[in-house]
Amino acid sequence: QVQLVESGGGLVQPGGSLRLSCAASGIIFNRYTMAWYRQAPGKQRELVAHITRGDTTNYADSVKGRFTISRDNAKKTIYLEMNSLKPEDTAVYYCNAQILNTYYWGQGTQVTVSS
16 A cells, blocks of 8 residues: 655744655655645645656756755655745645656645745
């Protein structure tokens, strides 16, 4: 059974930082491209960042220079370091694992940026 479990969300003031984690089980982790998506109320889910099994990364323009995605294959975990957070970063953040045409999703973790 595949499980992706996110953690680390919460309430933070504008300009603050958070670190999200996603622990995977039930997959051969180092074969998967891993990603973070987010969905704000009333909006479509969007890609935030992804990291391939070769550690190539890609970011949405809106988070470039502020967010960093990383992976630890030994721990079967990915991270999203989020700095200089803005109110528009408020959303539910989802972990995603992809290989070929197979996708797995976590349950999401809420990030709220507000003063």
